[in-house]
Amino acid sequence: MHEAAFPRAERWGAQAIALMLALPGHFALLAVSDDDPLGFAMGRVAAAEAEVLTIAVRPASRRVGAGAALLGALMAEAARRGAAEVFLEVAEGNVAARALYTRSGMTEVGRRRRYYPDGADALVLRAGLGGRS
Numbered sequence: 527m528h529e530a531a532f533p534r535a536e537r538w539g540a541q542a543i544a545l546m547l548a549l550p551g552h553f554a555l556l557a558v559s560d561d562d563p564l565g566f567a568m569g570r571v572a573a574a575e576a577e578v579l580t581i582a583v584r585p586a587s588r589r590v591g592a593g594a595a596l597l598g599a600l601m602a603e604a605a606r607r608g609a610a611e612v613f614l615e616v617a618e619g620n621v622a623a624r625a626l627y628t629r630s631g632m633t634e635v636g637r638r639r640r641y642y643p644d645g646a647d648a649l650v651l652r653a654g655l656g657g658r659s
C-alpha cells in the first residue's frame with residue numbers, strides 16, 4: 527500500500543516498515559472494509575509528543591473517508607498513549623493530504639526546506655490532542 531501511494535524515492539518496503547514497528551512507541555492502524563484493506567497509518571509517541579509517520583490509502587479507495595478515519599484513530603491512539611500534541615510533515619504541493627490535515631484541525635508551525643528527494647519543501651503541521659490546542 528505504501529508503494530502504491532508514494533513516488534518511487536519516498537516508498538518504504540515491508541522490511542523498513544517492520545523495523546520501524548519494532549521500535550518503542552511506534553504503532554500502525556489498518557482501515558478495512560469487508561475484510562479488504564483500504565489503507566494504513568503509522569505513528570509514534572515519545573513522552574507527550576506524537577508524530578504521524580505516514581498515512582497511505584489505496585488509490586482505488588480514496589475519497590470515501592478512510593484517510594480521515596485513520597488520522598482520527600491515530601490521534602485517539604496517540605492521546606491514549608499519553609501524547610498531548612501531534613506533529614507531521616507534508617509536502618507543500620500535496621493538495622489531498624493538506625486538505626485532509628486542515629480539515630482535521632492541524633495548523634502549520636514550520637517549514638523544512640528541500641526536505642523531500644524531489645527538492646520540495648515540507649510543511650510541519652501540529653494539532654493539540656485531548657481537548658488541548
Ligand SMILES: CC(C)(COP(=O)(O)OP(=O)(O)OC[C@H]1O[C@@H](n2cnc3c(N)ncnc32)[C@H](O)[C@@H]1OP(=O)(O)O)[C@@H](O)C(=O)NCCC(=O)NCCS
Pocket residue numbers: 531532580581582583584587588589590591592593594595615616617620621622623625626627629
Ligand atoms: C492523503 C490521503 C491519505 C487521503 O486519503 P482519503 O481516504 O482519500 O481521504 P478522505 O476520503 O478521508 O478525505 C478526507 C478529506 O480530505 C480532503 N481530501 C482528500 N483527498 C483530496 C483531494 N484529492 N483533493 C482535495 N481534497 C482532498 C477532503 O476535504 C476530504 O473530505 P471530502 O471527501 O468530504 O471532501 C490519500 O490521498 C493518499 O493516500 N495519498 C497518497 C499518500 C500521501 O500523500 N499521504 C500523506 C503523506 S503526508
